Every structure is written in structure tokens, then in C-alpha cells.
Amino acid sequence: MSKISLLDDEVSLVLAHAMKSQAVKRSVVIAGRKKSISLEDAVWESLTEIAKYRGMTLFSLLATIDSKRKKASLSSAIRLFLLNFYREQLDIQRKNKALDAAFHSSIGRLH
Numbered sequence: 001m002s003k004i005s006l007l008d009d010e011v012s013l014v015l016a017h018a019m020k021s022q023a024v025k026r027s028v029v030i031a032g033r034k035k036s037i038s039l040e041d042a043v044w045e046s047l048t049e050i051a052k053y054r055g056m057t058l059f060s061l062l063a064t065i066d067s068k069r070k071k072a073s074l075s076s077a078i079r080l081f082l083l084n085f086y087r088e089q090l091d092i093q094r095k096n097k098a099l100d101a102a103f104h105s106s107i108g109r110l111h
Helices: 003-020 042-053 058-068 074-110
Strands: 023-030 033-040
Touching: 023 042, 023 058, 033 042, 033 074, 042 058, 042 074, 058 074
Parallel strands: none
Antiparallel strands: 023 033
């Protein structure tokens, strides 16, 4: 199986899960203002994981996202934040693989 077809299968599974997920509305207080946010379960789970990864509460992460958003709705800003976070993680993985390959290549030349 090629990498492309494997990636296609993974994307299909993610999309299938996303289409089954329904939005969950939660009320939060950010900067002293009550806000109602509708997001899918997977988005809430990802936000919670990222907050823990960064050593902050979910509410402080939401406040950070809210403070940096432009004119978009908070729900849209959150989804864009997640997209950018995971893109950055993929970029880090690609750079690490390239460094690892370069390291092993240079080690191979020493032998």
C-alpha cells in the first residue's frame, strides 16, 4: 500500500468521524463576558488536550484565542487555531524527520 492511499484512508476515517460528530453548545465566561460556543466534541477534546499540553486551563486557552481573533466568530477562530496548531505539529515532524535523515546520512559517511 502506498503512502498516498494510506493517507487517503486516514483522511476518510477522520472525515467520517467528523460528519457523525454533532456540535455541543457550552457557555463560558471570557474576560468577564458570558459567551456561548458551539463546537463538535472532537474540537472540545482537542482544545482540552492542547490546553494540558501548554500547561494552561481550557478557559485560559479560550481567552487567548478570543483575544487574538479578528472579526471572525469565536467558534471559527477556535477551529482556525486548531488547524494552525496541528499544521505546526506536522511541520515540526517533517523537520525532525529531515534532521534525522541528515544525521543518519552523515553517520553513514563516517563508516
